[in-house]
Amino acid sequence: MVIPSLIVLSHYQAESLIRAKGNTAAEVSPDLGLTTVTVALQNEKICFPNGEYLSWGAVDEIAANENNCFVVEGGDVTVVQAFSETFERVYTLYPTESAPTMLVSGLPMHRIKDTDPWRDTQSKIRAMGRVSGQVLDTATGLGYTAIMAAKTAGQVTSIELDPAAQDIARHNPWSQPLFDNPKITQIIGDTYDEIEEFDSSMFSCIIHDPPMFRLAGDLYSLAFYRQAFRVLKPGGCMFHYIGNPHSKSGGRVTRGVIRRLQEAGFLRITPRPQAFGVVAYK
Template sequence: MLGYYLHTKNAQQALDAIKKGLSSVRISTDLNLSEQDFSVTDQGLILDEENKLSIADLKKIVKKTQRIYICSDGDMEPLEDRSVGYYKLAPTDGAPLLEISGVKMHISKGTDPFKSASEMAKQAVRSGDNVLDCCSGLGYAAIAAHRLGAKKVLTIELSESVMGLRAQNPWSNDLNNDGIEQRQGSSFELIETMPSISFDAVIHDPPRFSLAGELYSEGFYCEIYRVLRSNGRLFHYTGNPHIIKKGSSFVDGVIRRLKAAGFKNIQKVDHLMGVSAQK
């Protein structure tokens, strides 16, 4: 682990323990993957000899409800990247979610991002598959595909900022497992370099249309169709943009273009805000 991860919930747990005069508190410092006991005093929380958080530090963390802090080498830094735009990881009751300039990149209402990504993977992936994961973000769908028994997963992410954040995210550690290949670049460009009929399943989770319209184009869908083997499966996250024109919804447009590219058995998957299809 790169350090100790703290956010509003566990910082508040530490403050409550201090207020009660307890000598220790049981909290998660790896974003809900596990819990352990740490010492508290009337001065604050003791993570280890180097990393001690004062009551003022803990109150600062509590105040920033949508921020995660990493504590390491005696420092406390937010888990974010402001080099181009504003990228950060935000806490949930499960896995953290990726937020870009205030927009959440995952389904998190009533679930957590890892669970929803796992459900997306289940729509397309079977044991023994070769899987292409386009626009992978924190890599949750790729990890889920691997856990479902995929033989090989190629996962593509364009943003170097996102790649940097996921390298610091404990929930993304399994991307380093054998059988998963991470590639940085444009899915739109890289798919053209891939051999035909080389994947059994594709998971496509693009940014919203206004940011990456080419990833919703018939041309891109034709490329997905080309690299899929016969009867190969696609799950395409479309999100839930409220774009209604003359009775034709955004998702209906996606379905129309998938059909034009050759896909069959196209189904809306409402609870995952996406569409499944087959070659």
């Protein structure tokens, strides 16, 4: 279920409302920067065109919190956050000046230093060249990879391990095409297991952006890479996000990844340092 007419704000929008205080109206984004609407500024509250409202006290509360996004509903504000009892992780929608990222127990799932989550995702897509045909996205997260891939792909299959993470995506305005686009098929499950269910030579492209090695070591394993090689069409490619290749840990993990990809059968592995990963060709 997609949540309709959802108003989600962060400190960026709240601060712009505070600057406009004293006027009778202001332009503000109700969806973390995707669009703007005109809101009425009254003495006690802000009124949105869809009938939602927000007290100035709530605006101050949002403005004071730089680490969260808030859903506005019935005049109340609620932090966009979820706890996974299965994996004992906290997922939080974290604002940036562009698309938000998701914190997984405090760690951002996108690069946000000197870039933003949207541009970070674009760099991964560009690293592969043109994305077309059947595409496998091994880690849905907020769905940005699937959303961008679907612009040129025939069909995208996207796998998410944790329903709690999907709940965050449902409350993120930038993620709504994940639920609206008929070219995107979502699967809830473990990619390590789910990949065994796909036919051989099924996908033209694989976008593999797993959690860091210490959280999902099986998705960096030789056994997984062999399955990825099996389901990839001849001539197809897989982008594998690894992390900063210039860091001590990133360099070590990258060397191990390249070695195992070669052992799995990939013919050519090309570093893509600007995207913090490699592209492996079958």
